[in-house]
Amino acid sequence: MTQRPGRLSGKSAVITGAAFGIGRATAELFAREGARLTLTDIQGEPLLALADELRNAGxxxxxxxxxxxVEEDARRMIGTATDRFGRLDVLVANAGIIPLGDVMEMTAAGWDQVMAVDGRGMFLTCKYAIEAMLPTGSGAIVCLSSISGLAGQKRQAAYGPAKFVATGLTKHLAVEWADRGIRVNAVAPGTIRTDAVKRIPEMPGGAKYLAEIEGMHPMGRLGEPAEVASAIVFLASDDASFITGAVLPVDGGYLAQ
Structure with missing residues (x-):
C-alpha cells in the first residue's frame, strides 16, 4: 500500500515564532505533512537547534x-522562502508576546511593544507574504489570534486588543484578496500550555490567574500546542480550499459559553 502524500506535500511555508510553543509544534507537524519550511524567530539558538533536528529527519x-x-526582517523572512523554494504557498503568522496586566498596570511602552510584535509584525509578514503569493495566484495565510481577540478577559489590557488586530486583519485581508486566490484565516486558541504560559505562575498573581483561567475552559484543562497546530495545518491545506475569513476557536469550549 502506498503512503498518502502529506497534506502540505511540496508546499513552501513560512512559520514565524517557530522556536517554541505553538510555532514549534506547527513546524514539526508541517514537516510531517511534507512542507518545505522557512522558520523564523527572534531567538536564534533554539531556532537553529530545531532546524537541525528537522534536517536530520530529511x-x-x-x-x-x-x-x-522590523520591516526589513519581515521582508527577509518571506524573501528567504521565495529565494530557496521559488515560491511561497503558506504563511503562519504566529510570532507574538503575551504580557499580563490591567490598564492601570500596563505602561505606554508596554502597550507599544505588544502592538509592535503582535500587531505590526503580523501586518508586515502578511503584507510581504501576499506580495509573494500574487504571482502564483494562490496561497494560504493562517494568523494566530486568541480567545482574547474575540472576547474580553481580565488583565489583558494590551494583549487582548492586539489579538483583536489579528482577528480584524484576518477578515479584511480575506475579503481583499479572495478573488486573487489567497485565503486568509485565523485560529483563536484558548489558554495553551506553551512555555510562556508555563511561566505565568512566576509572575505576581500568575498562579491564581492561571488556575482561574483553566477552570473557565469547559473541557476542564488547558490545550496543548499540537492541538492548535492540527487546526493550523487544516486551514493551510487544500482541505480548507473554500474557507477564508474564518476565525477558528481551539479553546476547549471557552467561547461557546
Missing amino acids: VEVETVVGDVS
Missing part, C-alpha cells in the same frame, strides 16, 4: 533570525 529547512516588527 526536511528541507531554512531559518531567519529576526524581529517581525
Whole structure:
C-alpha cells in the first residue's frame, strides 16, 4: 500500500515564532505533512537547534533570525522562502508576546511593544507574504489570534486588543484578496500550555490567574500546542480550499459559553 502524500506535500511555508510553543509544534507537524519550511524567530539558538533536528529527519529547512516588527526582517523572512523554494504557498503568522496586566498596570511602552510584535509584525509578514503569493495566484495565510481577540478577559489590557488586530486583519485581508486566490484565516486558541504560559505562575498573581483561567475552559484543562497546530495545518491545506475569513476557536469550549 502506498503512503498518502502529506497534506502540505511540496508546499513552501513560512512559520514565524517557530522556536517554541505553538510555532514549534506547527513546524514539526508541517514537516510531517511534507512542507518545505522557512522558520523564523527572534531567538536564534533554539531556532537553529530545531532546524537541525528537522534536517536530520530529511526536511528541507531554512531559518531567519529576526524581529517581525522590523520591516526589513519581515521582508527577509518571506524573501528567504521565495529565494530557496521559488515560491511561497503558506504563511503562519504566529510570532507574538503575551504580557499580563490591567490598564492601570500596563505602561505606554508596554502597550507599544505588544502592538509592535503582535500587531505590526503580523501586518508586515502578511503584507510581504501576499506580495509573494500574487504571482502564483494562490496561497494560504493562517494568523494566530486568541480567545482574547474575540472576547474580553481580565488583565489583558494590551494583549487582548492586539489579538483583536489579528482577528480584524484576518477578515479584511480575506475579503481583499479572495478573488486573487489567497485565503486568509485565523485560529483563536484558548489558554495553551506553551512555555510562556508555563511561566505565568512566576509572575505576581500568575498562579491564581492561571488556575482561574483553566477552570473557565469547559473541557476542564488547558490545550496543548499540537492541538492548535492540527487546526493550523487544516486551514493551510487544500482541505480548507473554500474557507477564508474564518476565525477558528481551539479553546476547549471557552467561547461557546
